[in-house]
Amino acid sequence: MWLLHLTPDNDPAPTLKDLHRVDILPDSWVHIFIGSEELPNRDKIQCRGSLDKVDAFTDSPFKGNPAAVCLLEEERDEKWLQLVATEFNISQTCYLTRLITNSNIHDDDSVNLINPRFRLRWFTPVAEVKLCGHGTIAAAHVLFKSGTITTAVIEFVTLSGLLTAKKVVEVGRLDSSKFSDGCTEEYSIELDFPTVAVLECAPLEIPSIPATLNNVLVMNMKKTATEGDIIVELSSGEAVVNLQPQFDEIEKCSARGVIVTGVAPTGSGFDFFSRFFCPKFGINELLPKILANSKAR
Numbered sequence: 001m002w003l004l005h006l007t008p009d010n011d012p013a014p015t016l017k018d019l020h021r022v023d024i025l026p027d028s029w030v031h032i033f034i035g036s037e038e039l040p041n042r043d044k045i046q047c048r049g050s051l052d053k054v055d056a057f058t059d060s061p062f063k064g065n066p067a068a069v070c071l072l073e074e075e076r077d078e079k080w081l082q083l084v085a086t087e088f089n090i091s092q093t094c095y096l097t098r099l100i101t102n103s104n105i106h107d108d109d110s111v112n113l114i115n116p117r118f119r120l121r122w123f124t125p126v127a128e129v130k131l132c133g134h135g136t137i138a139a140a141h142v143l144f145k146s147g148t149i150t151t152a153v154i155e156f157v158t159l160s161g162l163l164t165a166k167k168v169v170e171v172g173r174l175d176s177s178k179f180s181d182g183c184t185e186e187y188s189i190e191l192d193f194p195t196v197a198v199l200e201c202a203p204l205e206i207p208s209i210p211a212t213l214n215n216v217l218v219m220n221m222k223k224t225a226t227e228g229d230i231i232v233e234l235s236s237g238e239a240v241v242n243l244q245p246q247f248d249e250i251e252k253c254s255a256r257g258v259i260v261t262g263v264a265p266t267g268s269g270f271d272f273f274s275r276f277f278c279p280k281f282g283i284n285e286l287l288p289k290i291l292a293n294s295k296a297r
Contacts, residue, residue: 052146053090054138065286067138068093071148075119078128085123091283092135095121096143099157116149120156120163125282130159130227133191134286140165140189164192198222198231205230205254212249213260223255229276230255234262237273251279 050071058064068088075097085093099117120139122132136156143149144167156163169187201221209232210218220233230253234240240262250258257278264270276286 050146052138052142054141056134056137056141065134066090066092067132067135069096069135069139069142070094071096071142073097081121081123082126082128086125089125091124091286092129092132092138093123094132094135094139095119095123096139115151115153115155115164116143117155117157118143120158124278127281128159129281131193133193136163136165136191136193137189140167140191144187144189160194163194166190166192197225199225201230208249208253209258211246212253212258213243213245216243227256228254229257229259229278231259231261234260237262237264237268237270240273240275243275245277245285247277247279247284250277256280 052069052071053066054069055061055064055066068085068090070084070093072095076095081093081095097119099119118139120136122129122135139156140154143154152167154165156165166189167187168190169185199222201223205223206221209221209230210216213232216239217235218232219235222231223229224231234243240260243260245258245260257276257280259274259276261272261274264272277284278286
């Protein structure tokens with residue numbers, strides 16, 4: 001249960017500085033306080049839900065890419081969702097709400113309506129995003145491991161369309177003794193995401209990138225057709241690892257964020273290394289000290 005102090009319509013809205021505490025109690029209640037003694041006129045409402053924090057892309061605690069996953073029993077407005085995400089202050093806060101019926105999603109009889117379906121939204125500390133890979137993995141993991149769903153496939157209704165997550169049980173790949181979240185089986189999660197086209201960069205976008213990345217050797221540059229993120233290919237995976245970006249310069253770029261990538265070293269077990277910088281959305285680096293990699297097959 002989440003206990004909040006919210007502003008009535010006729011009262012000035014609280015600013016971010018009015019957010020001052022989140023209490024996570026042993027009984028799994030989450031108390032989020034918005035407001036202060038200087039803003040006494042607050043309505044008190046209650047919203048049922050649950051909260052989990054998941055570290056994606058790792059088999060060890062306190063590593064990987066963190067995401068908060070909130071399973072709500074009712075829809076909440078965007079202002080509330082953003083305030084809570086700002087208070088959590090990690091790269092992504094994910095909100096799940098179960099969709100009771102599917103009639104308002106698709107009229108196509110060919111669509112599979114057997115799999116459980118949830119609305120999924122992702123928020124950084126400062127804004128909502130249309131797509132997030134590690135946040136989707138975290139949300140699916142919470143639903144699978146909690147027993148909320150019993151099927152092997154979950155469908156998510158998102159701003160990027162209908163996404164699916166599939167639970168694939170694997171033997172001998174991970175050491176489940178490392179996990180502290182109550183998992184009783186080893187499994188991976190396969191995501192079915194939309195393909196994003198890449199475009200050529202405009203001439204005015206190119207000169208700023210080498211300086212932004214401390215003048216590293218740039219092999220190629222493209223940008224995504226959806227969000228306009230700039231993709232920069234460096235000479236090697238080692239160059240990606242050793243890169244020291246200038247975040248203040250990245251924030252000045254016309255793009256939402258900058259992705260750097262390079263071919264992984266031989267024998268590493270990966271195809272490429274990549275890092276994503278997005279200070280405009282309150283995230284200097286999406287995976288601090290951790291690389292997002294494509295596993296070689």
